Amino acid sequence: MAPTSAPLRTDERPSPAASTAPKPAPRISKPRISKPRVSRPAPTGLWALIIAGGYAAGLAADAFGLPAPYLLSSLLVGAVLALCGVVRDRLPAPTHRASQALVGALMGSYLTPSALVSAAPVALPLTVVTAATIALSVAVAWFLARGGRISRPSAVLGLVPGGSAAIVTCADELKADVRLVAFTQYLRVGLVATTAPLAAHWLTSASSAAGGHPASGGGAGPGLLHVVAGSDQLTGLFALAVIAVAGSWAGRRLRVPTPLLIGPMLVALAATLSGAVPGFAPVGVLQNAVFVLVGLDVGVRFTRRTLVSVRRLLPPILVCMAVVCLGCAGLAWVFARVTGTPIMDAYLATTPGGINAVLATAVSTHADVALVSTVQSLRLLAVILVTPLIARLLASRWSQP
Template identity: 75%
Template sequence: MAPTSALQREHTPSPGTAKPAPHPTEVRKSRPAPAGRWALIAAAAYAAGLAAAAFGVPAPYLLCSLLVGAALALTGVVRERVPAPANRTAQALVGALMGSYLTWPALTAAAPVALPLTAVTAATIALSVAVAWFLARGGRLSRPSAVLGMVPGGSAAIVTCADELQADVRMVAFTQYLRVGLVATTAPLAAHWLASASAAGSAGHTGIGGQGSGFLPLVMGSDQLTGLFTLAAVSVAGVLAGRRLRVPTPSLIGPMLAALVVTLSGAVPGFAPAGLLQNLVFVFVGLDVGVRFTRETLVRVRRLMPSILTAIAAVCTGCAGLAWLFAKLTGTPVVDSYLATTPGGINAVLATAVSSHADVALISTVQSLRLLIVVLVTPVITRWLTTARPAATGARTEERAQT
């Protein structure tokens, strides 16, 4: 008898094993390619954000895509992360968007209040870190996760760098977006009340246009081709420079610094993502966060909810006190000071400023400067806490061993 080859042995059924009979109506369904599947998911999340925007939901594309990603992950439809190239591209475009907020006219308008502005920004960061420290004292939430969850400014930017800073991105995202949602819900009511109570708050100011929900333009400028080319160049050069300089989260901070240089130089105006492109960036940021949620995370969040809500209330109350102090020192209307210092999402705050006829130039400058400082300083503080905590834990363990 001729020897049986390995290939024959592999396809020969073992004795006693019945060979399954082919089903005449059985059709093998091919699983979509990962890129195509993620394109369908992103399209569904975008549609959900478009519908939510029609109802005035704050940051609709970001929040809706987060919910879509979480639903897919909890039901087991999606078991993997957003593809790395899409995630890195979204980070770079978020960084370019943040760096484009600061312009010379905005900085000139805020120059007279530069010193109080710096003091209020530093006090806001210190307040957030102090509240985060108390939140992490129970031991159920790490210090990096608590700090990243509490610091105000650039929720999408903070969430994108949570992984690299050894924080629980799901807890950071939940805390950040819960605070943004609460502030976005209460800010219009608070601004209306403050404007009614203060005669100075009723003065008209120059506003800026909203982001809009249309597909075009793709960048904020009249020359779309030049703007898109500049955006691509800023993103690629920023990522390469960030890696070369070894800055924290180079895919995010590198393009942000490069966009800041280009914006202040005034060489190529109008390259920041807008319209469909900006919305898609927030969709992928939200999806990347949402697919990380699991049932265990929700159980953990439920147990921490009272502590998180208390911490958010403490930060919001402290920022309101800083707003009152800022108004007294600079003579700024209270409604402008409140919107400039409130720890909410910059997009929701600017929308509230436009609708309440506040000083949008001042508010956008204060919020953007705080966002820039928070994104640059928070990774340093978080890394320090990450390296300091093991040392402290080891010291306590050694002390227990000696006793």
């Protein structure tokens, strides 16, 4: 018979060697951590094509007689590209800084001594209109916040006209919703930039039909190589570059609101009043390119993700913006009747921002750019100084809903 195996004894202890042998560690599967997707900035070549496309669209719009063609067409191009996902970020920082500085230099070049003297008699009505515009915006924002879906600081900072970049910067400090404030501010700028040229064109046509003097046309305009107002192009371009660089530096050092815009405007104002600097204001192709950059900068902010995030608040915000715009138009009508200012100049001077788009419209429609630039600049400074105080007052005096 085959030997049978001994039964296994349960009282046997394992040998010391077996007890000291290291046991293999159990395998623990490490979770894969996926890195967040960061939207890469669009390459320089793509932005060059987009800017060229915006300029080409402006040429086509100009051929069809669209008011402020380079501003409106590039704004629409930027919005379409942003909604389609072609671009997910703003203009490259150097391009944005250059466009802001050039707009500031252009604004300062219109503030001649004669223009400032002509605006002096209406200084008091302009101050009243500026205060009434801010009060109207705050009142509409207070009613918007009563719905409970937006805080009072967010509503005030979003609806107050002027200084979009500076208002968005101080939103976090005032405990407001930065994303909502930014969207509301740039939606207002886009709405005004789209409607102001059309309204100004309609007002001009109505004035001409009523027997008024139509705005003088710009003729064929300067040639391709004539990019600044002076006869000496190289000297004018050099002066423009110095004003843009020195103004941007001075604006940052002085900590003025929107330093890349206000700084060059103040330096250009000093250069214009002194009369020692030759014609440096951008004209022709350079001016059109600046307006294209202004339009693209507004348009590319309206991405699909931004619209989805605030889709429920969009209807009441649009209604409140329409009320503010109509109220400002009413103030412009009163101002025009009291002072005798042309209604188009009064409308562009009192319309609720943004200053870049309004200036482009004023230049394109041959309005009183000095008056428009002066009023818009003064209101921007007043808004930057007063709005944070008003937002803090509303947040502390009334409890949030």
